[in-house]
Amino acid sequence: MSTLEIRDLQVSVKLPDGELKPILAGVDLTIKSGETHAIMGPNGSGKSTLAYSIAGHPKYEITGGSVTLDGQDVLALTVDERARAGLFLAMQYPVEVPGVSVANFLRTAKTAIDGEAPKLRTWAGELRGAMEKLQMDPAFAQRNVNEGFSGGEKKRHEIMQLELLKPKMAILDETDSGLDIDALQIVSEGVNRVRATGDTGFLLITHYTRILRYIKPDFVHVFVGGRIVEEGGSELGERLEAEGYKKFVNA
Numbered sequence: 657m658s659t660l661e662i663r664d665l666q667v668s669v670k671l672p673d674g675e676l677k678p679i680l681a682g683v684d685l686t687i688k689s690g691e692t693h694a695i696m697g698p699n700g701s702g703k704s705t706l707a708y709s710i711a712g713h714p715k716y717e718i719t720g721g722s723v724t725l726d727g728q729d730v731l732a733l734t735v736d737e738r739a740r741a742g743l744f745l746a747m748q749y750p751v752e753v754p755g756v757s758v759a760n761f762l763r764t765a766k767t768a769i770d771g772e773a774p775k776l777r778t779w780a781g782e783l784r785g786a787m788e789k790l791q792m793d794p795a796f797a798q799r800n801v802n803e804g805f806s807g808g809e810k811k812r813h814e815i816m817q818l819e820l821l822k823p824k825m826a827i828l829d830e831t832d833s834g835l836d837i838d839a840l841q842i843v844s845e846g847v848n849r850v851r852a853t854g855d856t857g858f859l860l861i862t863h864y865t866r867i868l869r870y871i872k873p874d875f876v877h878v879f880v881g882g883r884i885v886e887e888g889g890s891e892l893g894e895r896l897e898a899e900g901y902k903k904f905v906n907a
């Protein structure tokens with residue numbers, strides 16, 4: 657049983673001229689393993705900033721507050737250490753890793769996170785199984801990470817990582833955007849398989865309630881102006897779809 661605790665988190669983005677532009681204005685959120693939280697909010701409200709800040713992207717400066725995973729200070733850890741501690745981020749725009757094949761990348765990541773290399777005999781089968789379940793062509797294993805992948809293929813690859821790495825906390829930043837109807841269902845099923853273990857907590861950032869019908873969240877948070885302004889159950893997502901953010905933006 658794990659708990660990710662975000663308390664009064666304040667974050668600025670570092671501009672090229674060295675100035676700091678405040679984005680997160682005090683975020684409070686607690687996620688326990690087995691729980692699924694959805695965050696919805698207008699463009700530019702800081703959702704990806706929250707995801708990147710937890711993962712440790714150097715572009716963001718933490719100016720206040722705290723993030724802990726089972727009491728451990730996440731913000732004091734390097735990006736690697738955060739991944740090893742059990743944090744996982746599926747990025748809104750996954751990056752290409754030229755010269756590194758999917759198979760090598762996953763094996764290296766798995767080794768780093770588990771502290772030992774996966775057994776050769778079982779690993780190949782595990783990888784093949786994960787690709788099959790996400791209906792990915794086995795040829796992807798030999799391609800360079802995200803190089804020339806279509807938008808939807810990048811997202812499936814993120815979910816394949818999720819299934820193989822079994823993190824304690826998974827942050828999925830718009831994993832549903834750009835997916836065709838079938839892919840959305842395949843990706844959702846992947847998330848639900850990990851979810852069913854009860855060992856992983858999820859933070860699902862999305863603009864659409866469609867994915868929330870496949871992956872029913874326990875909690876929905878409305879994110880506006882760098883903080884959470886409203887919280888509710890899955891019905892809040894439906895309400896937002898009908899009413900938009902006007903009420904919260906002007907509040």
Ligand SMILES: Nc1ncnc2c1ncn2[C@@H]1O[C@H](COP(=O)(O)OP(=O)(O)OP(=O)(O)O)[C@@H](O)[C@H]1O
Pocket residue numbers: 669670671672677679697698699700701702703704705706748
């Ligand atoms: N280098 C930068 N210079 C200026 N502003 C920046 C920079 N990087 C990020 N920002 C601003 O930070 C704000 C928050 O961005 P963020 O990507 O977190 O939003 P978001 O909620 O994820 O939006 P979306 O729904 O469109 O993905 C935006 O207004 C963005 O323009």
Ligand SMILES: [Mg+2]
Pocket residue numbers: 703704705748829
């Ligand atoms: Mg974003």
